[in-house]
Amino acid sequence: MEYKKPMGVDIDLETGVIPGAKKLVRRLSDLKGYFQDEEAYAELLKENPVVYEVYAVEQEAKDGDLNFATTVLHPGKVGKEFFFTKGHYHSKADRAEIYYGIKGRGGMLLQTPEGRAEWIEMRPGTVVYVPPYWAHRTVNTGDEPFVFLAVxxxxxGHDYGSIAEKGFSKLVVEENGEVRVVDNPKWKE
Ligand SMILES: O=P(O)(O)OC[C@H]1O[C@H](O)[C@H](O)[C@@H](O)[C@@H]1O
Ligand SMILES: [Fe+2]
Structure with a gap:
């Protein structure tokens, strides 16, 4: 039996960086079609800001092993909608996940394949359990980077297809200076 070597790494709790991790950057241009307000999207695309960075430590895709990653989700909005991650189901749909809030303010939108949505607020110290079969997307509702760990x-695996096409049944927007979770007018089952 070949045993893997155990490891410990220190997450930089200010920046969210995991030393030695694989870095992925998603800019606004990578989120084409994801936001409601197409005019606001086109306008902000001139700057094409980084929306989020992921620092992932991943193993071979084998049953029983675990990956972990931090995400640094920057503050910002497209129209009224707060910046978010793409969101996905798992390719193996019955796989669950744990998130842990490190810095900043935000939350997670979750959704069943039938379109039943849940919103869970996250701040430093919040643990979120993503049950099997639920799609999940994180949203930065604050004005500083929202940093969290996921295991x-x-x-x-990541299954982006249905969220990329249909989005979530709820949107997280700012209205009169307040965070609101509202129905997505374009949602269809
Ligand atoms: O893949 P997205 O939906 O864009 O979310 C960004 C990332 O968020 C977390 O870090 C998850 O652990 C990653 O698996 C995911 O890739
Ligand atoms: Fe996931």
Whole structure:
């Protein structure tokens, strides 16, 4: 039996960086079609800001192993909608996940395949349990970077298809200076 070597790494709690991790950057241009307000999207696309960065430590996609990653989700809005991650189901849909809030303010939108949505607020110290079969997207509702850790099965995989096409049944927007979770007018089952 070949045993893997255990490891410990220190997350930089200010920046969210995991030393030695694989870095992924998603800019606004990578989120084409995701936001409601197409005019506001086109306008902000001139700057094409970084929306989020992911620092991932991933293993071979085998049953029983675990990956972990931090995400640094920058503050910002497209029209009234707060910046968010793409959101996904797991390719192995029954795989669950744990998130842990490190810095900043935000939350997670979750959704069943039938379109039943839940919103869970997150701040430093919040643990979110993502049950099997729920799509999940994080949203930065604050004015500083929202940093969190996620731990997920190595064989979970990302299934972006249905969220990329249809989005979530709820939107997280700012209205009169307040965070509101409202129905997505374009949602269809
Ligand atoms: O993949 P997205 O939906 O864009 O979310 C960004 C990332 O968020 C967390 O870090 C998850 O652990 C990653 O698996 C995911 O890739
Ligand atoms: Fe996930």
């Amino acid at each position: 997920y099965p190595a064989d979970a």
